[in-house]
Amino acid sequence: MGTVTVFGLCAAAVVGLGLYGVIANPQPLRKIIAFNLLGSGVFLLFGVIGRRGAVAGIGSDPVPQALVITGVVVAFSATALAIALLLRLFDTAGPATLDSDAPTRPRPDRFGG
């Protein structure tokens, strides 16, 4: 069992964990974290495949590496946007929930807007 197999299987398990978390966790912040976990597993799979493409001198295929670097930054900006949306929901509607039947507690908007 080599590096590729160990981390490949680990990445597959992380993807499954993240998918479970996205579906089964009710809180929005937990869903965001689980989604990041899922994404990290996909990146790792990409890295494992890049590692297999190693040739003399280069330890890992540079193309998947470059795509993962771009992907990490894009995932971060999407997470930041999701969290900004969540905090705004919390500020305007009280408890942050995705349940449309939940009683919204109309709070005085602390920004007066």
Add this chain to the structure above:
Amino acid sequence: MSIATAFEIMLAAVLLGLGIWTIVVRETFSATVGFVAYGLLVALIWVRLDAADVALTEAAIGGGLSGVLLLGAAARLRDAEPMAEAAPGKLLRATAAALSVLTTATLAGTVLLLPDPAPSLAPASVANAWATGLSNPVTNVLMAFRAMDTMLEKVVLVLAIVGVWSLAPDSAWGGRPGPRHRADPYGVLAFLARLLSPVGIVVGIYVFWTGANHPGGAFQGGAILASMWLLATMAGLADAPPVSSRPLRLILVAGSGLFLIVGLAGLLFGAAFLSYAPALAKPLILGIEVAMVLTIATTLGLLLSGAPERSAEPWAP
């Protein structure tokens, strides 16, 4: 089994343990802490996969900046915790588990049955490295061979920041993002910020500059610079700028703007969009990278600060 393999299996096991903890633990705050630890361990795995550039990015952004972002959100949402909704039903959880196991099994089977010999673009990237004069193959791919991806990613950063800023309430429109951080000016945090920021800025610029030939580059250097800015902001030594500031907005579009101009110049005078003349390739790439590192550092810092919450007037103590 060699020692290296045993170490790798242990690393993978701890990583999976942290992943499971992140998903099943009751408190959101604990899940966030688990995710930060997970992000740092993933960086170690990237080192084992011989992808030092990705490891640096993952440690700085995946572990560091994402951690700060999630911890901040978890702290602000903590009051909502007692209101947490009822756990989903057994049927939903069983279906989700079945779906996840199926996905994992498919991916694991794919990993075990990957074709041999593996396809690789590494020889092609080495063979064409002369055209840019840079010797880090990852930087070559990012800045030259797949420059379109990198340019569009800069556009994504601009769109994300526009999205975050659009969430500002009317009274804070164009104002300063996030709460004003107050810290004891003689406290530990302020001391750390004074001590660490200059060193961190030098390290960030070095990581950026060395990216031409060694692991590093604009993304990693930009993330380090952003965290130093953030440290100074959190220690109360600097305030976030108002988002209506014109110089700030120019910096935010500098990366994608310069990339686009160089790309169009390639279309007009050269062979294709984003083609560099070999004689000019290195200065052009470095110029774009300088604009990019500024844009990345500023955007990451502002994304972490969140939507504007205060009016643009300077803060008076």
